[in-house]
Amino acid sequence: MTVTLKDxxxxxxxxxxTVSRALHxxxxxxxxxxxxxxxxxxxxxxxxxxxxxRLQKQRAxxxxxxxxxxxxxxxxxxxxxxxxxxxxxxxxxxxxxxVSIAHRPEDEVxxxxxRVGERRVDSVWVVHTRCHDMRIxxxxxxxxxxxxxxxxxxxxxxxxxxxxxxxxxHSLVLHLVQLGHRRIAFAGESxxxxxxxxxxxxxxxxxxxxxxxxxxxxxxxxxxxxxxxYDAAQTLLSRRDPPTAIIAGNDLMALxxxxxxxxxxxxxxxxxxVAGFGxxxxxxxxxxxxxxxxxxxxxxxxxxxxxLVMSARGQExxxxxxxxxxxxxxRQSTDLGLWL
Amino acid sequence: MTVTLKDxxxxxxxxxxTVSRALHxxxxxxxxxxxxxxxxxxxxxxxxxxxxxRLQKQRAxxxxxxxxxxxxxxxxxxxxxxxxxxxxxxxxxxxxxxVSIAHRPEDEVxxxxxRVGERRVDSVWVVHTRCHDMRIxxxxxxxxxxxxxxxxxxxxxxxxxxxxxxxxxHSLVLHLVQLGHRRIAFAGESxxxxxxxxxxxxxxxxxxxxxxxxxxxxxxxxxxxxxxxYDAAQTLLSRRDPPTAIIAGNDLMALxxxxxxxxxxxxxxxxxxVAGFGxxxxxxxxxxxxxxxxxxxxxxxxxxxxxLVMSARGQExxxxxxxxxxxxxxRQSTDLGLWL
DNA sequence: CTTGACAGCCAAAACGTTTTGGCTTATAAT
DNA sequence: ATTATAAGCCAAAACGTTTTGGCTGTCAAG
Numbered sequence: 190m191t192v193t194l195k196d197x198x199x200x201x202x203x204x205x206x207t208v209s210r211a212l213h214x215x216x217x218x219x220x221x222x223x224x225x226x227x228x229x230x231x232x233x234x235x236x237x238x239x240x241x242x243r244l245q246k247q248r249a250x251x252x253x254x255x256x257x258x259x260x261x262x263x264x265x266x267x268x269x270x271x272x273x274x275x276x277x278x279x280x281x282x283x284x285x286x287x288v289s290i291a292h293r294p295e296d297e298v299x300x301x302x303x304r305v306g307e308r309r310v311d312s313v314w315v316v317h318t319r320c321h322d323m324r325i326x327x328x329x330x331x332x333x334x335x336x337x338x339x340x341x342x343x344x345x346x347x348x349x350x351x352x353x354x355x356x357x358x359h360s361l362v363l364h365l366v367q368l369g370h371r372r373i374a375f376a377g378e379s380x381x382x383x384x385x386x387x388x389x390x391x392x393x394x395x396x397x398x399x400x401x402x403x404x405x406x407x408x409x410x411x412x413x414x415x416x417x418x419y420d421a422a423q424t425l426l427s428r429r430d431p432p433t434a435i436i437a438g439n440d441l442m443a444l445x446x447x448x449x450x451x452x453x454x455x456x457x458x459x460x461x462x463v464a465g466f467g468x469x470x471x472x473x474x475x476x477x478x479x480x481x482x483x484x485x486x487x488x489x490x491x492x493x494x495x496x497l498v499m500s501a502r503g504q505e506x507x508x509x510x511x512x513x514x515x516x517x518x519x520r521q522s523t524d525l526g527l528w529l
Numbered sequence: 530m531t532v533t534l535k536d537x538x539x540x541x542x543x544x545x546x547t548v549s550r551a552l553h554x555x556x557x558x559x560x561x562x563x564x565x566x567x568x569x570x571x572x573x574x575x576x577x578x579x580x581x582x583r584l585q586k587q588r589a590x591x592x593x594x595x596x597x598x599x600x601x602x603x604x605x606x607x608x609x610x611x612x613x614x615x616x617x618x619x620x621x622x623x624x625x626x627x628v629s630i631a632h633r634p635e636d637e638v639x640x641x642x643x644r645v646g647e648r649r650v651d652s653v654w655v656v657h658t659r660c661h662d663m664r665i666x667x668x669x670x671x672x673x674x675x676x677x678x679x680x681x682x683x684x685x686x687x688x689x690x691x692x693x694x695x696x697x698x699h700s701l702v703l704h705l706v707q708l709g710h711r712r713i714a715f716a717g718e719s720x721x722x723x724x725x726x727x728x729x730x731x732x733x734x735x736x737x738x739x740x741x742x743x744x745x746x747x748x749x750x751x752x753x754x755x756x757x758x759y760d761a762a763q764t765l766l767s768r769r770d771p772p773t774a775i776i777a778g779n780d781l782m783a784l785x786x787x788x789x790x791x792x793x794x795x796x797x798x799x800x801x802x803v804a805g806f807g808x809x810x811x812x813x814x815x816x817x818x819x820x821x822x823x824x825x826x827x828x829x830x831x832x833x834x835x836x837l838v839m840s841a842r843g844q845e846x847x848x849x850x851x852x853x854x855x856x857x858x859x860r861q862s863t864d865l866g867l868w869l
Numbered sequence: 870c871t872t873g874a875c876a877g878c879c880a881a882a883a884c885g886t887t888t889t890g891g892c893t894t895a896t897a898a899t
Numbered sequence: 900a901t902t903a904t905a906a907g908c909c910a911a912a913a914c915g916t917t918t919t920g921g922c923t924g925t926c927a928a929g
Contacts, residue, residue, distance in 0.1 A: 191648075193885055204909045209887065217907055236646035240589060241885035243580045244914050251625075258613055269609070273598055273630055280629045285591075285649060288628050289620040290613055306576035308915095309625060415814045448814060471811075474755045474788060533915055544879045549917060557877060581915030584884050648885095 253310035271490035278494025311501035355391030357482035362395035376421035377438030418445025477521030593650035611830035618834025651841035695731030697822035702735035716761035717778030758785025774802035817861030
């Protein structure tokens with residue numbers, strides 16, 4: 190049925206050893222034999238059995254990704270881009286990318302342990318880090334190779350790619366300050382997540398740098414959805430001294446913020462400025478178009494993928510700590526002059 | 530370093546055979562031995578090596594998904610739901626889900642062959658079928674086990690889950706006809722895709738059923754994005770006898786259609802009715818909210834996952850052809866009376 | 870006392886690769 | 900004529916598991 194090295198060996202009257210070595214271009218195989226083996230393998234339709242190879246080589250040739258079903262949605266446009274870029278780098282070199290779903294945080298850590306213990310994967314990819322991430326503590330403790338997309342606050346050493354949210358926030362605040370805004374709000378996800386922490390930190394620092402008072406009541410938390418943005422904006426706008434600008438933790442929230450403003454009979458851009466993070470496709474086509482911080486998703490995925498490959502091969506990662514820079518994209522939601 | 534059956538065997542003074550059989554609850558192991566083995570395995574932290582097991586059992590215990598990077602975006606909200614539901618069913622029973630990325634259609638078929646040939650996977654998942662799908666022809670010809678989400682037009686027999694787009698379209702047209710619409714347009718993706726074919730077919734049939742003329746000029750094709758919907762709507766509205774209702778092939782396109790209508794100074798719902806397919810979260814929060822055909826994404830993923838598991842195990846699939854029914858969700862974009 | 874059944878155990882083979890260490894044979898150097 | 904070198908090949912072991920077929924001893928039935 191399925192063709193093995195043994196079949197080729199029988200056909201060409203050589204040993205399995207020689208056939209294997211011929212296919213791997215070892216020097217101790219004569220050119221004639223090599224050619225013969227090659228030809229026969231081709232003709233018989235030989236395909237190496239990766240499972241056998243893995244057993245012998247004691248490597249899984251695979252990378253694990255455990256997706257929290259409760260956490261970052263697969264449908265997040267940016268995450269989709271990151272994932273496909275990383276998957277590309279991983280499969281390009283013949284490794285597999287295994288995707289599992291975890292329903293509860295406890296399951297998640299358990300799954301990491303299983304996957305690595307069972308030798309299903311050589312390295313794992315940790316996404317959506319928290320400030321104090323027990324997954325990372327666990328993996329470090331067990332010496333499991335991994336790469337994280339996202340930092341932690343602890344001073345631990347591990348390969349990690351992240352985006353400089355603080356700086357993105359800084360340029361956003363500067364932009365708003367230059368437009369004359371003095372009361373700026375931030376509505377983001379739970380600050381347990383590292384990126385939200387850095388968004389908040391960048392927010393506070395920037396305000397201070399421009400000598401604005403940091404009003405903690407203008408920093409609110411909600412779900413990372415349109416609904417969450419909508420609700421957060423309603424809360425903010427119903428205060429007796431509402432903000433004149435609202436920065437949302439992601440673009441979907443920003444769209445929700447815009448809806449809330451419009452539902453209150455106010456105009457986005459003139460009455461209240463709005464900005465988001467991400468630059469998803471919708472940001473460009475919303476009404477008004479959305480000012481946002483463009484996150485280099487593809488680049489991030491590509492880098493993570495490359496680092497995961499090195500990690501899985503047990504190679505040293507030359508540059509294990511990368512911080513990517515985002516770009517400010519100014520559109521109508523903060524600058525009405527951009528109305529066509 | 531890593532604990533194997535041999536280590537346990539040495540420790541408990543039994544053979545590897547007995548240890549293996551003890552752990553698998555074979556009857557020819559005494560209760561005492563079984564308990565001893567269990568305890569020792571636990572204490573030593575034994576985790577079975579799945580690669581060795583796979584080699585012996587001649588199964589990959591894995592399912593392959595090859596995602597066209599050019600085709601259905603991972604970021605499609607519905608696809609994300611389908612994927613996570615399917616991944617859940619697959620990983621729940623200990624199988625792996627392997628994700629690869631294909632950049633060109635040719636690569637894709639090649640990847641299928643490789644993955645199966647190399648014994649990386651036992652079965653594959655074909656998504657986003659075309660009316661005449663060369664992947665399916667190929668897999669059938671080579672007797673590769675697979676499950677498709679989506680039908681083909683040929684009368685081939687293979688396990689497949691799909692959604693009854695024609696019926697969804699039918700209920701949408703009925704809804705619009707009841708509201709008095711006589712000139713209804715459809716803007717969808719390329720009819721090469723099976724689901725678009727059935728959307729169009731359902732569209733034509735429904736019009737005929739309600740004795741409306743089928744104007745082929747009102748059936749247009751564009752990209753499955755907001756931009757595509759926007760452009761399609763502009764084309765349709767610039768005709769000398771424009772439609773009074775536009776059905777879009779998916780919700781993102783429908784949002785684009787709404788933008789185009791609004792940009793022309795018309796009102797969505799009163800001047801032109803709009804409807805979509807999918808019921809993504811945005812549909813509920815857009816202005817106006819979007820009438821749409823809700824597609825049972827989670828259910829679909831779950832079913833596909835279960836069928837893939839059976840397929841990978843070489844089991845007979847009891848019900849290999851399932852057609853799921855969608856539900857019409859009426860909102861403001863077709864029925865202004867629903868404005869709050 | 871013999872026979873059969875059964876409980877409990879295990880050696881060995883198998884899955885398909887890669888690697889190790891050596892074995893020939895031929896050629897070149899002494 | 901011997902010795903060293905190299906080219907070309909291969910048997911066997913290893914990776915960790917499961918399965919096959921058989922072995923030994925005990926006990927009950929005849």
